[in-house]
Amino acid sequence: MSTYELLPLGETVRPQHFNRTSTAWYSFCRLPAPWRRSPTLRRGLYLCIAFTAVLLLMEYTFTSVSIDRQQLRKLNGMQIYVAANLYNNEKILPMWIDELYKLLKFFGPKNVYVSIFENGSTDKTKQLLHSLKDSLNKMDVRNTIITDPTPKNYERRIPYLAQARNKVVEPMIKLYEDWKFDKVLFLNDILFSVGEIIMLIQSDIFNLLTTNDGNYDAACGMDFYGAFYDEFATREITGLPIGSGYYPFFADYKSRQSLINGLPVPVYSCWNGMIALNPEPFIKYGVKFRAVLPQRSQVPFEASECCLVHSDFRQLNYSKIYINPNVKVFYEESRYNYVHYVLPIINMVMWLFNHPKPLSDVELANLAQLYRSAADLGVKESDFICLQR
DSSP states (O other), X not given: OOSBOOOOTTOOOOBTTOOTTSOHHHHHHSOOHHHHHOHHHHHHHHHHHHHHHHHHHHHHHHHOOOOOHHHHHHHTTOOEEEEEEESSOTTTHHHHHHHHHHHHHHHOGGGXXXXXXXXXXXXXXXXXXXXXXXXXXXXXXXXXXXXXXXOOOXXXXXXXXXXXXXXXXXXXXXXXXXXXXXXXXXXXXXXXXXXXXXXXXXXXXXXXXXXXXXXOSEEEEEEEESEEOOTTTOEETTSSBOSOSSTTOOSSHHHHHHHHTTOOEEEEEOOTTEEEEOSHHHHHSOOOOOOSSTTOSOOSSEEOHHHHHHHHHHHTTOOOEEEEEEEEEESSGGGHHIIIIIHHHHHHHHHHHOOOOOOOHHHHHHHHHHHXXXXXXXXXXXXXXXEEO
């Protein structure tokens, strides 16, 4: 008896004893019949697979960073002031706190101060922060954690947010005679990675703090909620809004080249969920977070307090401000896979097809009209860049 049988057209000849349905894995991997019968479809599929592999390789080449032991040694003994404003963050706080503990483990409890202000939360944020405070006290980590029962209520959002950010900076100013901090690390309600820095595994915090070899007045990561998120606070080095919410983001050519090469991108301003700041402007010159026209209950435009603080930095010649494209943070645990696995593919497709352009003449004319309106209301010229309708 022959060990082969005649199979239907389009099937591959196989030994009679080979059972094609004997393994679930084979059934799972087997192409649908139309694909098996069409060489054109098969070639298209293989090209798509190869193209995706190339995109992933290019993304790794562009954005992968190695942790330098020499830079790692520079972090040892660094004095870090961690500042955070939190509200209704019960879902992310367990992970957020775990990463904070890793940061404390690396820098040492004597080298970190934690300042958190929360108010108006209606979930379990307050309870989680009370537990965190108890833990920090047991670890001898100095801290100021305020949970304010006052409901979150305001006429204008930006003046309110500016006051909340100033509350977490206040302890640093009071402590300055006794404690000279190297960096202020502002952490929004984002999910970030400290990682096992000591094991030289890539870390958001490490990469941020060592931006431009530590030579910066402000260094931000990039935050994503689908597209790049914090366009409100971000201005390119030209002083104009960021060119696109999608890769390669920047209209400025030199900025795009820095991004593609995985290098820090000089910008006018940024925040993006996580930022490391030079504490000197706050302590030496009394810089505070603020709003434009704070006494007015309504204005025809607004400016982010996180952009205006950079305007004040620049007025004092603290102008080394960068976005570090190797630091990517997100706002929901479910977004982890998107940021780390889906976004790299989207980025490379956008690299081929998305070409951010400078503002058109019409857009520039609208911007000039906005600036004139702001000047008529008494807004300082140095604040114009941060304005947005």
